[in-house]
Amino acid sequence: MAELPDIKGKTALVTGASSGIGMEFAFQLAALGCNLVIVARNEEALKIVRKEITEQYPVEVTVIAADLTQEQAVEKLFRDMVQNKKQIEILINNAGVGVFGEFQNTSWQKELGMLRLDILSVVQLTKLFLPPMLYHKSGYILFVSSVAAFQPCPLYATYAASKSFIQNFGEALAFELSDTPISVTVLAPGVTSTHFHATAGQPLTSFQKMSMMDSRSVVSEGIRALLNKRTSVIPGWGNKILIFIERFLPRKLSTWFAYKFMK
Numbered sequence: 001m002a003e004l005p006d007i008k009g010k011t012a013l014v015t016g017a018s019s020g021i022g023m024e025f026a027f028q029l030a031a032l033g034c035n036l037v038i039v040a041r042n043e044e045a046l047k048i049v050r051k052e053i054t055e056q057y058p059v060e061v062t063v064i065a066a067d068l069t070q071e072q073a074v075e076k077l078f079r080d081m082v083q084n085k086k087q088i089e090i091l092i093n094n095a096g097v098g099v100f101g102e103f104q105n106t107s108w109q110k111e112l113g114m115l116r117l118d119i120l121s122v123v124q125l126t127k128l129f130l131p132p133m134l135y136h137k138s139g140y141i142l143f144v145s146s147v148a149a150f151q152p153c154p155l156y157a158t159y160a161a162s163k164s165f166i167q168n169f170g171e172a173l174a175f176e177l178s179d180t181p182i183s184v185t186v187l188a189p190g191v192t193s194t195h196f197h198a199t200a201g202q203p204l205t206s207f208q209k210m211s212m213m214d215s216r217s218v219v220s221e222g223i224r225a226l227l228n229k230r231t232s233v234i235p236g237w238g239n240k241i242l243i244f245i246e247r248f249l250p251r252k253l254s255t256w257f258a259y260k261f262m263k
């Protein structure tokens, strides 16, 4: 197997690092010697993550408490990085939430917050952090999408559509940047054991509980793909096979399967 590039000493910004997949990214990148900027709303949780990481690894961890759904939050984050002369070479666009339920019954405020976080903040972060990467001729960008991105997903109608946006946006950007030193990777996990489902209001079925992956395996596949400059990766064999088969199904049938999987 080819040796992976050394990212020791680079600075990675990880959104949604106070729990779940984002927190795992922070730990695994720190283990590879990266300094970190970790972002989420819960400052106390971020400080605990910083303490645990710095006790284990000789890296610098900066905590930024920010609600990325708020107007100006992304711009402020970018300005802070510029003012503190932090050159972000790895951007992990991970923060995200879901809203579970029939669209006719979901709360508009929750939908709006989700769309702002899962789509707008991600596009804006990328818009702001990409030019310095191009200037310095060095950068890795990772988007956290979902297997829900690959078909319509009743009961997660808007969330799945927002992940289709991220999947397509990320893959298109990877293509546009293919002649530059910047690489773009889209990671599309299946059901993973985090706070995501409780926050979204989704009761997990026994099958989902049985087949769910842990964040550690999801993130290690993500980091391997990132460092290998792969455009897209679906972690776990079960998820890979599922999405492969789905390509051959009529759209209506894959929508029905997605619905059945959720119930």
Ligand SMILES: NC(=O)c1ccc[n+]([C@@H]2O[C@H](COP(=O)([O-])OP(=O)(O)OC[C@H]3O[C@@H](n4cnc5c(N)ncnc54)[C@H](OP(=O)(O)O)[C@@H]3O)[C@@H](O)[C@H]2O)c1
Residues within 6 Å of the ligand: 015, 016, 017, 018, 019, 020, 021, 022, 039, 040, 041, 042, 043, 045, 066, 067, 068, 069, 094, 095, 096, 097, 098, 117, 144, 145, 146, 147, 188, 189, 190, 191, 192, 193, 194, 195, 196, 197, 199
């Ligand atoms: N778990 C799954 O089954 C699964 C499957 C496919 C894809 N994903 C994707 O994986 C990503 C990470 O989710 P997770 O599973 O790790 O869930 P999680 O444990 O709930 O983590 C979500 C992270 O996003 C942060 N966040 C939420 N709202 C925010 C806001 N307004 N501003 C800034 N940060 C915010 C949370 O921190 P605070 O609450 O402190 O702000 C937390 O750190 C998401 O993009 C999700 O769509 C998850």
